[in-house]
Amino acid sequence: MIIILKNNPEQRQLENLRSWLLSMGLHIHESKGESTTIMGLIGDTSSVDMDLIRALDIVETVKRITEPYKNANRKFHPADTIIDIGGHKIGGGHFQIMGGPCSVESKEQICLVANQVKNAGANILRGGAFKPRSSPYSFQGMRGEGISLLLEAKAQTGLPIVTEVMDISQLPLFEEVDIIQVGARNMQNFELLKELGRMDKPILLKRGLSSTLEELLMSAEYILSGGNSKVILCERGIRTFETATRNTLDLSAVPLLKSLTHLPVIVDPSHGTGLYKLVAPMSLAAVAAGADGLMIEVHNDPEHAMSDGPQSLKPEAFTELVKAIEAIRPFAYKTNN
Ligand code: PEP
Ligand code: MN
Numbered sequence: 001m002i003i004i005l006k007n008n009p010e011q012r013q014l015e016n017l018r019s020w021l022l023s024m025g026l027h028i029h030e031s032k033g034e035s036t037t038i039m040g041l042i043g044d045t046s047s048v049d050m051d052l053i054r055a056l057d058i059v060e061t062v063k064r065i066t067e068p069y070k071n072a073n074r075k076f077h078p079a080d081t082i083i084d085i086g087g088h089k090i091g092g093g094h095f096q097i098m099g100g101p102c103s104v105e106s107k108e109q110i111c112l113v114a115n116q117v118k119n120a121g122a123n124i125l126r127g128g129a130f131k132p133r134s135s136p137y138s139f140q141g142m143r144g145e146g147i148s149l150l151l152e153a154k155a156q157t158g159l160p161i162v163t164e165v166m167d168i169s170q171l172p173l174f175e176e177v178d179i180i181q182v183g184a185r186n187m188q189n190f191e192l193l194k195e196l197g198r199m200d201k202p203i204l205l206k207r208g209l210s211s212t213l214e215e216l217l218m219s220a221e222y223i224l225s226g227g228n229s230k231v232i233l234c235e236r237g238i239r240t241f242e243t244a245t246r247n248t249l250d251l252s253a254v255p256l257l258k259s260l261t262h263l264p265v266i267v268d269p270s271h272g273t274g275l276y277k278l279v280a281p282m283s284l285a286a287v288a289a290g291a292d293g294l295m296i297e298v299h300n301d302p303e304h305a306m307s308d309g310p311q312s313l314k315p316e317a318f319t320e321l322v323k324a325i326e327a328i329r330p331f332a333y334k335t336n337n
Contacts, residue, residue: 002063009037067217074261090266102311107152110150119319122296123160129164132166162204206268265290267291269294270313274310279313299314
């Protein structure tokens with residue numbers, strides 16, 4: 001971090017700033033020009049509040065040189081993180097497809113789709129039990145019962161399951177869930193992230209609707225700094241001025257995130273586009289961009305789905321897509337850190 005001071009800083013204030021920075025365990029390298037003094041801070045600046053320094057009378061500006069995330073940073077952890085999900089690895093060259101309905105709707109539906117995605121070649125079953133809906137009048141999910149049904153589908157197929165938690169109070173229900181999903185709307189629910197940091201379970205962290213990549217990585221940092229190293233990041237589209245698609249799928253996030261962090265990065269083209277016709281091309285593009293996996297909504301009867309039917313693939317289309325993904329995987333871009 002670099003602090004640029006105003007001309008002729010008041011000496012007492014400068015001394016106060018110096019001793020404050022030293023008290024944080026930092027070393028200071030000062031260079032005095034004719035009109036400007038620059039202070040270079042050496043050491044771990046991740047907990048230094050830039051805004052506090054910027055607000056001081058004697059400070060002209062402050063610039064960060066290293067990223068504010070330490071645990072997620074590839075600079076400090078060059079090797080890819082590989083996470084094992086019920087015997088299926090993700091990251092470090094291992095690729096996984098998570099498929100299943102937006103919402104768990106009944107025992108018949110989730111077990112049928114679980115078998116269909118398994119037969120298509122997916123290794124992980126998705127399904128929402130707690131649903132974050134824009135309207136309180138929309139289907140809110142089967143909640144605890146939905147998790148029980150996912151566990152039945154897991155028992156039937158052997159597929160590990162991923163499902164979304166919306167609140168800390170729901171966590172006791174997630175004991176047998178293989179991956180806990182943090183949805184886009186909860187990416188900055190910091191108390192939830194802290195709690196997940198205390199757990200020893202893979203977490204799928206989705207990018208917030210209007211979040212920058214740095215904010216996504218800082219949210220991952222909450223989980224990692226709590227001691228849980230099993231974080232998977234998910235690009236799921238962001239808000240832009242474009243309304244032709246539900247969100248704008250930011251595929252440039254994939255190679256960029258993979259150069260910034262060692263964590264696995266997957267793409268959700270279903271929420272990323274909102275349109276089932278765009279799911280296959282965007283899935284293939286995500287693979288080409290170097291994603292470590294995909295999360296795709298699949299429904300046996302999308303026209304009558306309780307949520308997100310328009311973006312759900314039918315099992316036959318999903319089966320074709322999995323074949324195409326396998327065919328292009330050898331050509332996927334590998335980020336050269
Ligand atoms: C979901 O995966 O069902 C979901 C609600 O996703 P997101 O949080 O990305 O909107
Ligand atoms: Mn959905």
